[in-house]
Each structure stands twice: as structure tokens, then as C-alpha cells.
Amino acid sequence: MNAIEITGLSFSYPLANRPALQEINLSVKPGEWVSVVGANGAGKSTLAQVIRGLVPHFSKGDLSGRVLVNGRDLATLSVGEITADVGYVFQNPFTQLTGVATTVYAELSYGLGNMGVPPVEIRRRVDAMLESTKLTKLAARNPFELSGGQQQRVALAAILVMEQPILVIDEPTSQLDPETTNAMFELLAAAHSAGRTVVLIEHKMEQVAQFSERVIMLHDGRLVLEGTPEQVFTDPQCESYGVRLPESLYLQRALEQRGVLLPDKALSVNNLVMQLVKLGMHPRTAKSEPAQDDVPVIHPERFSTTQPVTPALLEIDRVTFSYPNGVEAIHEVSLNLRAGESVAIIGQNGAGKTTLAKLVNALLRPSSGEVRINGQSTAKWTAAETARRVGYVFQNPDDQIFNKSVYAEVEYAPKRWGLSEAEVRRRVVDALHLTGLTGSQNLNPYDLPLSVRKFVTIASTIALDTDMVIFDEPTAGQDLRGLNRLITILRELAARGKTVITITHDMEFVSQNFSRTVVMTDRQIIADTPTEETFYLNEVLAKAMLDQPAFPELTRNFFSNDIGLSMNALASAVVEQLGR
Amino acid sequence: MYEPITPAGNAVQRANPLVVVCLVLCCLIDGLFIGSKYLLFFFPTSVVVVAVAGNLKRYLALLAAVMLPTATLMFVLQLLANEGGVTYWHWWIIRATELGFDNAIHYTARFVVIGTAVFTLICLVKLSRFTRALEQCGVNPRVTYVLQATVLIIPQMKKRVAVILDAQRARGIETDANLRVRMKALLPVAAPLILSALTSVEERAVSLEARGTTLPGKRTSLLQVNNSTFDKVICIVAVLICGGVIIAVQANWWMP
Ligand SMILES: Nc1ncnc2c1ncn2[C@@H]1O[C@H](COP(=O)(O)OP(=O)(O)OP(=O)(O)O)[C@@H](O)[C@H]1O
Ligand SMILES: [Mg+2]
Numbered sequence: 030m031n032a033i034e035i036t037g038l039s040f041s042y043p044l045a046n047r048p049a050l051q052e053i054n055l056s057v058k059p060g061e062w063v064s065v066v067g068a069n070g071a072g073k074s075t076l077a078q079v080i081r082g083l084v085p086h087f088s089k090g091d092l093s094g095r096v097l098v099n100g101r102d103l104a105t106l107s108v109g110e111i112t113a114d115v116g117y118v119f120q121n122p123f124t125q126l127t128g129v130a131t132t133v134y135a136e137l138s139y140g141l142g143n144m145g146v147p148p149v150e151i152r153r154r155v156d157a158m159l160e161s162t163k164l165t166k167l168a169a170r171n172p173f174e175l176s177g178g179q180q181q182r183v184a185l186a187a188i189l190v191m192e193q194p195i196l197v198i199d200e201p202t203s204q205l206d207p208e209t210t211n212a213m214f215e216l217l218a219a220a221h222s223a224g225r226t227v228v229l230i231e232h233k234m235e236q237v238a239q240f241s242e243r244v245i246m247l248h249d250g251r252l253v254l255e256g257t258p259e260q261v262f263t264d265p266q267c268e269s270y271g272v273r274l275p276e277s278l279y280l281q282r283a284l285e286q287r288g289v290l291l292p293d294k295a296l297s298v299n300n301l302v303m304q305l306v307k308l309g310m311h312p313r314t315a316k317s318e319p320a321q322d323d324v325p326v327i328h329p330e331r332f333s334t335t336q337p338v339t340p341a342l343l344e345i346d347r348v349t350f351s352y353p354n355g356v357e358a359i360h361e362v363s364l365n366l367r368a369g370e371s372v373a374i375i376g377q378n379g380a381g382k383t384t385l386a387k388l389v390n391a392l393l394r395p396s397s398g399e400v401r402i403n404g405q406s407t408a409k410w411t412a413a414e415t416a417r418r419v420g421y422v423f424q425n426p427d428d429q430i431f432n433k434s435v436y437a438e439v440e441y442a443p444k445r446w447g448l449s450e451a452e453v454r455r456r457v458v459d460a461l462h463l464t465g466l467t468g469s470q471n472l473n474p475y476d477l478p479l480s481v482r483k484f485v486t487i488a489s490t491i492a493l494d495t496d497m498v499i500f501d502e503p504t505a506g507q508d509l510r511g512l513n514r515l516i517t518i519l520r521e522l523a524a525r526g527k528t529v530i531t532i533t534h535d536m537e538f539v540s541q542n543f544s545r546t547v548v549m550t551d552r553q554i555i556a557d558t559p560t561e562e563t564f565y566l567n568e569v570l571a572k573a574m575l576d577q578p579a580f581p582e583l584t585r586n587f588f589s590n591d592i593g594l595s596m597n598a599l600a601s602a603v604v605e606q607l608g609r
Numbered sequence: 610m611y612e613p614i615t616p617a618g619n620a621v622q623r624a625n626p627l628v629v630v631c632l633v634l635c636c637l638i639d640g641l642f643i644g645s646k647y648l649l650f651f652f653p654t655s656v657v658v659v660a661v662a663g664n665l666k667r668y669l670a671l672l673a674a675v676m677l678p679t680a681t682l683m684f685v686l687q688l689l690a691n692e693g694g695v696t697y698w699h700w701w702i703i704r705a706t707e708l709g710f711d712n713a714i715h716y717t718a719r720f721v722v723i724g725t726a727v728f729t730l731i732c733l734v735k736l737s738r739f740t741r742a743l744e745q746c747g748v749n750p751r752v753t754y755v756l757q758a759t760v761l762i763i764p765q766m767k768k769r770v771a772v773i774l775d776a777q778r779a780r781g782i783e784t785d786a787n788l789r790v791r792m793k794a795l796l797p798v799a800a801p802l803i804l805s806a807l808t809s810v811e812e813r814a815v816s817l818e819a820r821g822t823t824l825p826g827k828r829t830s831l832l833q834v835n836n837s838t839f840d841k842v843i844c845i846v847a848v849l850i851c852g853g854v855i856i857a858v859q860a861n862w863w864m865p
Contacts, residue, residue: 083815109823117819124812127820128765129737129757134613135831142830143750143821151831152613168611173768188819392775417781429776442780493780 030100032195032226033057033080038094040075040084049075051250053094059194062217062227064237066261067247068271068508069480073230074120076247077197079103080228082111098195113144116193120200120230120506121479122181123425126172133175133183134159134168140191158190161216163209174354177204177424177502178378178534185213195226202233203505204424206377206534208574214240232508234275235579238262238296246270263294273509276537276579277301287600289607298582305587309607312586340404342368342528343389343419343497348398350388358384360552361398368496371519371529373539373560376549377574382532383424385549386499389530391415402497417446420490424501424532426482429489435461435477436470439489460492463521465514480506487518497528504535516542540564540578540594548573561593613831621662625834626739627746631844633726633733635851640722642858645714648721655729664732671731676724680717687713736760742834750828754817758810770795 038053050072057063065073078084085092086108096103099114119125130136137158141151159165162182167175172183181204188196198217202210214236221227221240231237237244238258246254246261248270254261261267262274277295284291291308295301306312343366350359358381366372374382387393389400391412400407407415423429432438439460443453461467464484469477474485483503490498503515512535519542522529533539539546539560546563548556550573556566564570564581577585584592584599587606592598636654640647659668687709694707740753774784774795783790856862 081819083818087815087818107823108818109821109825112818112821112824119815119819121812125816125819127817127822128761128813129817131737132613134611135737138613138831140820142828143824145827145829148829148831148833151829155613165611168613184816191821390779392779411783411785412778413781413783416779421779423776423779428772429779431773431776442777442782445782489780495781 030059031056031097032059032061032099033228034095034097034100035079036095038079038092038096040079040090040092042088042090045090048250049090050079053252055245055252057226057228059226060221060224061243062221062229062241063243063245064229064231064241064258065245065247066231066234066237066272069478069506069511071247071270072250073247074199074478075250077117077119077199077228077230080195080197081115081117082106082108083117112193114193115195115197116188116191118185118188118196118198118201120203121427122177122184122204123427125184125187126180131171132169133164133172136172136183137187137190140187144191154190154192158186161219162186162189163212170356171354174352174356176379176383178206178209181205182209182213182378189216189220193225195228196220197228199230200232200506201229202231202236204378204502204534206574207536207576209378210236210534211576232273232506234262234273235277235297238275246272259294259296262296271509273512277583280579280583283596284600284603287597287604289600289603298579301583302586305603310587310603311606313588340367341365341401342370342403344399344401344404345385345389346399346401348385348388348395348400350384350393350396352384357552359388359395362552362554364547364554364557366497366528366530368528369523369526370545371523371531371543372545372547373543374530374532374547374549375534375536375539375573375575377551380549380573381552382549383501386421386501386530386532389497389499390419390421392421416495417493418495418497420493420495420498422483422486422490422498422500422503426479426486429486430474430482433473434471435466435474435485435488438474438485439466439470439492442489443492456492456494460488463491463518464488480508480511483507484511484514491518491522495527497530498522499530499532501532502534503531504533504538512538536564536576536578540580548575550574561595564594618663619661621658621733623835625742625836625840626734627742628840628843629733630730630739632847633730635847637722637726639851639854640726641719642855645718648718648725651722652725655725659729659732662733668728668732671728672724676721676728680721680724683720684713684717687716737832738834741830741832742836744828744830745834745836751823754822758813762810 033056035053035055038050039048040050041048053076065076067073075084078088079092079096080098082103084090098111103111126136127139130139134155137155138151141154146154159168162185164182164186167179172180175183181201185198185201196217202213205213210233217227217229218240229237229241241258244256244258244261245252246267253270254264254267262278268274275296277298277300280298281291281295281301291301291304293300293304295304302312343364345362345364347361347363348359349357349361351357362381362385374385376382384393388395391400391407391410394408402415402418430438432441436457440453440457443456448456458467461470464487466481466484466488469481474482477485483505487500487503504512507515519529519531531543543560546558546560547554548563548569555572556563556569558566564577565585570577580594580596580599588602592602636651640651656665656668659665688705689703689709691709691712692704692706693709696704696706697710698705736757740757743753744750774791778784785791
């Protein structure tokens with residue numbers, strides 16, 4: 030008997046102009062790991078909700094076809110009964126907390142109590158789950174007073190602890206730092222090897238390729254590709270469906286374009302390294318490893334000396350901040366940004382990135398220290414006055430959206446500022462155009478998927494036309510198109526002379542789009558360097574729970590750090606070594 | 610290591626919330642029958658009990674913020690709205706008379722009794738323990754869930770208001786200069802506020818669903834509310850006394 034058996038499944042939401050799912054046939058064997066990939070809007074989350082029985086029991090619409098879970102027809106089961114078989118982590122990490130628990134511990138034990146698990150067993154399981162999700166330290170905290178990534182981890186842990194035989198998990202790592210992402214995948218792998226069935230929706234293709242036994246690709250509601258990760262990712266059609274490939278494939282392609290031909294498709298950097306070694310490259314031996322990189326933290330002053338001196342637009346001067354619950358989130362942080370500069374802030378979950386952004390934007394006020402903009406302290410201004418100089422795109426778009434249509438949302442602030450009608454219109458049209466939302470301007474933001482809602486908040490911030498903009502996790506949950514759109518926006522803002530801070534967990538995105546990167550961990554900035562150096566600072570990366578992007582991960586096997594992030598430099602070094 | 614079960618506190622903190630609710634309700638009903646003099650007993654007792662529970666600060670804050678202004682307003686309105694009997698004091702067309710005074714005392718006292726009872730309950734009874742106690746008595750978990758969800762609506766709305774004010778502040782719209790500015794920021798979003806509260810109720814329902822809130826079968830919990838025969842006896846005695854007082858007052862056997 031299959032764990033999941035779907036035949037001829039089609040589904041349309043009410044009022045939608047095309048079906049969300051069309052003629053899907055899928056069977057998943059017990060204990061199998063199937064990953065579902067596809068562009069935003071391809072129907073992945075709807076499929077997950079069908080398997081969980083929320084569609085059509087909860088979200089109404091037209092469903093045809095048959096869905097069996099553990100041999101039982103979902104049409105005959107209540108949503109409650111399905112809970113016993115299927116654990117479901119849904120996409121939006123910010124709405125998964127039940128609100129009935131005041132501690133992380135209670136949040137995890139709640140589901141077990143509903144299942145009637147004896148108290149002794151509840152304690153054993155919750156303790157173990159907290160341990161393996163590294164949440165033990167946060168057990169007594171209120172789940173609503175956690176960072177975005179911490180909340181997402183709690184949501185995942187709260188489902189995993191219930192130990193249902195089938196897990197349906199929708200983008201469980203979108204807000205997680207790279208190391209925690211890996212840890213969560215290890216956890217899923219452990220559940221999988223304990224015999225549980227995993228259906229995973231995920232944009233992080235390296236992990237999909239590494240862990241899944243089977244990958245299915247959805248496109249416009251249809252199942253268009255199916256097979257092993259290798260079969261799917263090397264299919265010539267794959268890219269045309271708007272998903273990112275595992276990064277190693279891009280590296281391989283770039284090498285091929287520069288004349289380095291490899292026999293097999295490399296689904297991982299390790300495989301790429303192996304093939305290069307087979308071709309005759311010499312891996313660096315432990316001996317040639319440089320002494321543990323003792324590169325000192327490079328302070329912002331360095332930039333003002335090496336660059337033509339323009340005055341700092343933003344000066345964060347020894348700022349410390351504690352939340353009302355006593356948690357110190359920022360400790361003596363200093364950072365300078367020149368006008369027109371674009372920097373990335375990366376670092377582990379709970380490091381204080383969001384808190385720092387809110388301190389700059391004056392939603393929070395420093396406990397000590399000072400934030401200056403154009404040399405003036407923001408302490409003298411109201412939050413609103415500061416916000417007219419610094420736009421902030423929240424980590425959770427739903428914290429920011431409160432109007433009935435996309436247009437109204439973007440127009441709201443400029444209109445309230447009392448700008449002329451023509452100017453308001455100009456700004457709104459420009460912001461909608463830049464974010465690709467012109468066609469959706471009359472829709473209710475809440476009818477758009479989370480990834481697009483993020484762009485709604487970006488548009489409403491661009492329309493403010495502030496000198497400085499802070500993006501908090503804009504890359505989370507975005508497909509290839511979304512990422513490209515973001516790159517366009519960043520370039521356009523740079524062209525307009527805006528100062529931009531981007532907070533993200535996407536290391537590839539950072540390595541390809543920023544020249545300066547700030548690393549935060551445990552309330553502090555621990556590195557502030559040119560990006561091509563950042564990703565070779567092994568100690569810093571480890572401390573901040575970060576990963577190397579594919580490029581340095583590859584090069585460090587063969588060369589010393591001076592390759593930086595230049596593909597041409599890598600290719601010619603490879604060609605040179607192979608030529609010898 | 611975090612200890613999820615808070616060690617038993619003093620008698621008030623440990624008390625079965627159902628017993629607490631029963632006792633306070635009995636006090637409330639008696640108070641409505643007896644009137645102002647009853648407050649001399651009820652009010653100080655409530656202060657002492659809440660203080661023992663360790664929640665005095667919140668209690669006093671609630672009284673000061675809600676009860677004091679409302680009760681005062683009520684008293685003044687009642688005082689001036691009714692005329693009759695001896696005139697104690699007058700100025701221009703405003704007149705405080707004996708009848709007005711009696712009426713004011715009558716209604717305000719009952720209002721204060723209700724307020725005292727409600728705030729005492731808020732400060733003594735933890736929602737989680739209360740619903741758990743109900744479950745232990747065999748109440749259907751769906752009922753306790755609805756109860757819990759309803760009580761949580763207000764704090765969630767409050768949170769949502771704070772979030773929307775932040776969202777506006779972040780877009781350069783003044784929100785905290787004074788009450789008028791605050792209203793100006795909130796009014797245009799009142800409708801969407803309710804709308805988004807409803808959407809989040811829906812999403813919350815899904816997240817609760819995912820944790821098996823509607824799973825058939827029995828519930829367990831780390832939280833155990835002690836449920837003794839002694840508790841039952843107290844409740845029965847309280848109800849009897851309460852009934853006795855009502856009969857006594859109605860039959861005019863005894864009028865405090
Ligand atoms: N509202 C809050 N109340 C109390 N503590 C909070 C609150 N929000 C965050 N914290 C705590 O402050 C610290 C920093 O959180 P912050 O949200 O700034 O982290 P972050 O770097 O943005 O993390 P993430 O990558 O997960 O978004 C964490 O320890 C977090 O638990
Ligand atoms: Mg954050």
C-alpha cells in the first residue's frame with residue numbers, strides 16, 4: 030500500500046481563472062522522500078494542502094480526482110482524523126504558532142497533548158526535540174518574542190515532535206541561516222531513515238539534490254518532470270520552469286564556457302571537485318593550507334581611507350539594545366555607510382539583524398549609543414521623521430500590509446504625506462513597475478502568495494523615495510524570477526544613488542550581488558569586509574553559522590584565497606593547472 | 610534545563626480555577642443583592658487574595674484605569690439625573706438631591722461589585738489552567754478550544770493594532786504624538802484591521818488544526834490541576850451560603 034496515492038487530481042480555487050492543480054497523478058511509497066519543486070505559483074503549496082486534507086475541507090474550491098493517504102480516501106475523513114497520519118508544516122513561518130502557548134516548551138507539548146500522549150512521554154519527546162533543534166536555551170521564551178528564524182524552527186520542531194508517519198513540509202528553512210538549514214535537513218533525514226515518509230517543498234536545490242530520492246517538478250499546476258534528482262536537474266527543460274538549479278551546475282556551465290569540459294553533470298560541489306581531480310587537478314594538501322585565517326575584523330574606517338572620502342550617510346555608534354523582556358539583542362554595535370553604498374548583512378538566526386534594522390529605522394530606540402543620519406542624531410526625531418529618511422521592508426510582509434488593494438497599499442504613505450496627486454501617482458506607478466506588480470494592482474494583497482506579498486511591501490517602501498532602504502530577508506522563499514527581480518531592483522536603487530542594506534541568508538545571492546558584506550553573530554558585528562574576502566574567513570563563517578557559497582567551496586579545494594569570487598580567474602587557473 | 614511545570618505555589622496559586630470562579634461568582638451574586646455595604650467586605654478581601662496570588666500590581670492598575678473613571682462617571686450621572694427629597698447642594702441648574710444620591714450609591718455599588726469580581730477573576734485565573742480544569746472534568750476539548758480562542762481575540766487585536774501602528778511609523782506617518790494623531794492613524798485602517806484579524810484567525814485555525822486541536826480522542830497535558838473532594842465541598846458550601854443570603858435578604862429576615 031502506498032503512503033500517498035493521488036489519481037487524476039485537479040483543483041481550482043473559487044474565482045481563479047485557471048486551475049491551481051491539473052490532472053496530477055502521484056504515488057509515494059512508505060518511507061520515500063519526495064521533493065516538490067517549481068516556480069512560485071506552480072501549485073506546490075496547494076498540493077501539500079490537498080495531501081493534508083485542508084483543501085478542500087478548509088479552503089473551498091472545486092476538487093476532482095482521488096487522494097488516498099495510507100489507503101484511506103481523504104474525502105471520507107475529517108481534517109482532525111488526518112492529523113494522526115500526516116504532519117504538516119506550512120509555508121508561512123509567522124502564522125504557525127498556536128497562540129495558546131506562552132512558552133516554546135508549551136508550544137511543542139501542545140500537539141502531543143492533543144494526541145493523548147502520556148505526560149512522561151511528552152516530556153521525554155519535547156526535551157529530545159528541543160535538544161536536536163537547538164532550542165533548549167529558548168524553552169522558557171514566549172514564542173512570539175523570537176527572531177524570524179527561531180520562530181520557524183519552533184514551528185518545525187512542534188510538528189516533528191508529533192512523529193506522524195507522513196510529513197508534508199512546505200519550505201521549512203526559508204528564514205534559516207545556512208548551518209541551521211543543514212541541521213534541519215539532518216533532522217528530516219533522521220526522520221526519513223526512521224521510516225517516515227517525507228514530502229518536501231523547497232527552493233534550496235543543493236539540499237533537494239542531496240537528500241531526496243525523487244523530485245517532481247510542478248509548472249502551472251501540472252506535473253511536468255519526475256525522476257531522480259539527477260534526472261530532473263539535468264533535464265534540458267528544467268531551467269525553463271523557473272527554478273534555480275543546484276549551484277554546482279552553474280559553476281560547471283561557467284567552466285565549460287571557458288573551455289573546461291567535465292564528463293558528468295555535477296549535482297554537488299563535491300562531485301565537481303572529484304571530477305576536476307580525475308581530470309588531473311591537484312587538490313590542496315593539508316600542508317599547503319594557510320595558517321588558520323587570522324584576518325582581523327576589518328572596521329569600516331578602512332573604507333573611508335581606501336575610498337574617496339564621502340561623508341557617512343549612516344553612522345551607528347556603539348549602539349546597545351535590550352527588549353522589554355530583558356533579552357539583549359544588540360551589543361555595542363558600530364557601523365558606517367556612505368551615501369550610495371549597498372551592503373549585505375548576514376549572520377545566524379537571532380544574531381540581531383532585524384533588531385539592528387529597526388534601530389536604524391527608529392521603530393526601536395537604542396538603550397545606549399546613537400544612530401546618526403547625515404550627521405544628525407535620530408534621537409531628536411520621531412520614528413515617523415526618521416522613517417522619511419530610512420525605508421524599512423519588514424521581515425514578515427504581513428506585519429506591514431493593511432490596505433485592501435495593492436495600489437492602495439503602495440499609495441498610502443505618499444498620499445498621507447500630502448504629496449501632490451501627480452507625484453503620488455508617479456511614485457506608485459514607478460514602484461509597481463519596478464516590482465512587477467502593475468498587473469496585480471487591483472488585487473487584495475492577501476490573495477497573493479507570500480513571496481509576492483513581499484514585493485508589495487518592497488513597492489510601498491520604494492514609493493517613499495527615501496535616501497536609504499533596508500530590506501529584511503527579501504530572498505526568503507523566492508524563485509529564480511523573484512531573485513532576478515530583486516537584483517533588478519537593487520541595481521535600479523543603486524543607479525538612483527540610494528543607500529541600501531539587504532539582510533539575507535542566501536549566500537549565493539550575497540556573493541554575486543554585493544561588494545561589501547557585514548557578518549553578525551550573537552549581538553555583534555564580527556566582520557565587515559569586501560565580499561570576496563568574507564567567504565574565505567572560515568572562522569568567521571563558522572561562528573556565524575554560515576556556509577561558503579558554491580564558488581569558494583570549490584576553489585578552496587585547489588587554490589588559495591586570491592581567486593576571490595572571479596569566475597574568469599578560476600577558469601584560467603584551472604586551465605593553467607590542467608595544461609601543465 | 611528548563612522546568613516546564615512551575616512548582617506549586619501558595620494555596621491561592623494552587624487552587625483549582627473552577628473553585629475560584631465558583632467562589633467569586635457567589636460573592637458577586639450576593640453583592641448584587643446586598644448592595645453597597647457588601648463592598649466593605651468584598652473589596653478588601655479581593656485585594657488581599659489577589660495580593661497573595663502575587664498579581665496585586667496588575668489588579669490595581671486595572672482598577673485605576675478602568676473602574677475608577679467609569680464608577681466616578683456613573684456616580685455623578687446618577688446623582689444628577691434623579692431629583693427628589695432633600696437637596697444637598699445646588700449650583701445653577703445642577704442639583705444633588707437625596708434621591709439622586711441614593712440612586713447613585715445603589716447603581717454604582719452594584720457596578721463596582723461586578724467590576725471587582727471580573728477583575729479579580731482576570732487576576733486570579735490563568736486561562737490555561739482554567740481550560741485544563743474544565744477538560745479534566747470531562748468538558749469537550751472543542752468547547753474549551755472555542756473558549757480559549759475567544760478570550761485570546763482581545764490580546765491578539767491589541768497586538769495587531771501595535772503592528773499596524775509600527776507599519777505606519779515605518780512609512781513616516783506620525784502615530785504617537787497624541788491621541789488625535791493616533792486616532793488619525795488608526796481610523797483609516799479600522800476596517801482592514803478587522804479584516805486582517807479575521808484572516809489571521811483563519812490562519813491560526815490552520816495552525817491549530819496542524820497540531821491536532823480537533824483530533825478525536827482524549828487529551829493529556831503537562832498541566833495537572835488538582836481536583837479534590839475538598840474542592841467540591843467548598844463549592845457546595847459556597848453555593849448554599851449564597852442561596853441562604855439571597856433568601857434572607859429577599860424575605861427581609863435580615864438586612865445588612
Ligand atoms: N519582540 C521581541 N521581544 C523579545 N526578544 C526578541 C524580540 N524579537 C527578537 N528577540 C530576540 O532578540 C534577539 C535578536 O533577534 P533578531 O530578530 O534581531 O534576530 P535576527 O538576526 O533578525 O534573526 P533571524 O535571522 O532569525 O531573523 C534574539 O535572541 C531574539 O530571540
Ligand atoms: Mg530577522
